[in-house]
Amino acid sequence: MSKSSLIVNSDLLLETASDLRKDFHELEFLCQSTLTNINNFRYRFLKNKKFLLPETRNTVFQELVRIEKIFSDFRSDIEKSADELSKSQYNFHDLTGLIKLKNVYYDLYRTNVCLVGALITSCDWQSPSSEFSLTTQAGMQTGKIESTFNDYKRDHHLDQKPYEDMFIKEYVTVKNKHAWKALTVSSGQAAFTTILNYLAMEGKLQKKILIGKSSYFQYKNLAVKLLRSKIIxxxxxxxxKIISLIKRHQPGVIFLDSLCNSKSIAVANLSKIIDFLAKKYRHEVYLVIDNTGLSISFNCWKSLGKHNFLKPIIFESLIKYLQFGLDRVNGGIIIAPTRIASQLFEYRKNLGTNIADFAVYLLPRPNRKMLKLRLEKFERNARLLTLYLHDFLLQNKTNMEKVFYPGLANHETHDWTKDWWFHGCFFNIKFKSEFETTSFYKNFIRLVIACARKNKIGLAGGTSFGLNQTRIYLTSLWTDFGEPFLRISAGTETxxxxxxxxxxxxxxxxxxxSRIPKGILTEIKKLKKRLHLDRVI
Known part of the structure; x- marks a missing residue:
């Protein structure tokens, strides 16, 4: 990052310092989250070490002491670096140095956190014994294993329940939290396949099924191919129109995303739809919401209380926002009323979609306050980029037409999203129609990465979102259930x-x-004229 290419003033430096304070605070939280897991393991180890062979006991204890020291020292280093941000004035050189240090700390943390997952599960078995004659085969869970209930980790294990309980406590904003349960699974897609199989095998897909046009293409693929003529x-x-179709067809299930990962980033007015289903609709209907796009900013929990007819099931990927940018392990979570959740529990077991024991300990412990701060940073950065690009495209004649982002006033859903505090971290750029091809998309991505490399700016060409570094990616390329589009996912940069x-x-x-040859542009214009695409209708 070069100072010569930027207009740097005191306000920009102060805001950057404020960002860095939040970043180091987040790193301290992540370290403390891991140290809590380590301390919990230490307690279990000291309690159950008598069940371990002496050689195993010594090896595990040595590793425990070593890893505990790594994270204790790491936290101390982070705190010292954060202290450098306590002064009242800052210069460009000092702040860029702290930015580099912050990135080093994040990389070291996500690398070392794997050691913790390995340590905590090192003595355990995937098929733990409920009884033993001489030596336990249940590790730290000795005495807690019940035959046919939790003695096969593919079906169910004790590691996941604390995370599931904390998730409900921190992230689900309903009055009666005891009426809801969370179920961790191996991915967001596994969450959907578990729900879909549950609905199919319980006979809930007999009626018409409503599904959003811009629903995530991979699960839409499964639903459409399974249900075919029942799909609307x-x-x-x-x-x-959605409410009208619900009245007319009385669907058994409705599939919608809280914020669509699609070309136009469509956003359903779920508040109004749920209000109708909860107060005016008198037929049983399952409402399945993919909440990966909005995460904890989803504001409809109060309307999803106890209803005789409305059956809500919410799911979310654990590798996006909820993993605090670590992108370390796959996972997903399902949230549903207790009765439905208990049925989904059985389907998770029978479908083999359970999360791995190791994976649970690589997930940051749920903390609403910390995650909200992170989402606010995403919102700020996405708005900065989209407003800037929106104005740039208006003021300059380019081969790109529009920026799609729900936080912009020109987005088609602005009427019901304008007061939201979070509109997602990703936005899409629409090219002029003649340049909406895979080759042009890929050429632009290569140009962006090349420009970033030249200016020594960290920027990745890759999938996913919710990460620390801004990413650019060609999405929905190999599918019949979505249109390819160019997505930019803002990171948490300063x-x-x-x-x-x-x-x-x-x-x-x-x-x-400038790199598109004039001859190609001329041929495109001729082709458009020949096909009458140049006429204004």
Whole structure:
């Protein structure tokens, strides 16, 4: 990151310092989360070490002491670095040094946290014994294993319950938390397949099924191929039409995303739809919501209370926002009323979609306050980039037409999303129609990465979102259930870094335009004229 290419003022430096304080605070939280898991393991180890062979006991204890020291020292180093941000004035050089140090700390943390998962489960068995004659084969869970209940970790294990309980406590904003249960699974997609199989095998898919047109393409693929003629596609932005179709067809199940990972980033007015289903609809209906896009900002929990007819099931990927950018292990979670959750528990077991024991300890412990701060940073950065690009495209003649982001006033769902505090971290860029091809998309991605490399700015070409570093990716390429689009997922970079990323993106746009040979543009214009695509209708 070069100072010569930026306009650096005191306000920008102060905001960057504030960002860094939050980043180091988040690192302290992550370290403390891991140290809590280590301390819990130490307690169990000291209590159960008598069941272990002496050689195993000594090896595990030595590793426990070593890993505990790694994270204790790590936390101390982070606290010392954070102290450097206590002064009242900052300069560019000091802040860029702290930015580099922050990135080093995050990388070291996500690397070392794997050691903790390995340590905590090192003595355990995937098929733990409920009884033994000489030596236990249940490790730290000796005495807690019940035959045919939790003696096969593929079906169910003791490691996941504390995380599931904390998830409900921290992230599900309902009055009666005891009426809801969380179930961890091996991925977000595993969450959907568990729910879909449950609905199919319990006879809940006999009626018509409503599904959002912009639903996530991989689970839409499964639903459409399984249900075929029963499927009614709905446009998420047409709320009144959705309610009208519900009245007319009385569907057994409705599948919607809280925020769609699609070309236009459609957002259903779930508040209005749920209000109708809860107060005015008198037929049983399962409402399945993929909440990966909005996470804890989802504001409809109060309307999803106890109803005789409305049966809500919410699910979310654990590798996006809930993993605090670590991208360390796959996972998913299902949240449902207790009765439905108990049935889903059996389907998770029979389908083999359970989360691995090791994976649970690589997930940061649920903490609403810390996650909200992180989402607010995403919101800030996504708005900075989208507002800047929106104005840039209006003021410059380029081969790109529009930025799709629900936080912009020109988004088609602005009427019901304008007061939200979080609109997701990703946005999409729409090219002019003649350039909406895979080759042009890929060329632009390569240009963005090249510009970032030239300016020494960290930026990744890769899938997913909710990570610390901004990413660019060509999404939905190999599917019949979604249209390919160019997605940019804002990271949690500091204000100073965001200024550099703005420049990288606009430089790439200008270079993209200049590199298209005039002969190709001429041929495109001729083809459009021949096909009458140049006429204004």
């Amino acid at each position: 596609e709905v446009d998420e932005t047409e709320t009144d 204000r100073l870094e965001m200024e550099s990323i703005k420049k990288v993106l606009t430089d790439a746009i200008l270079q993209f335009d």
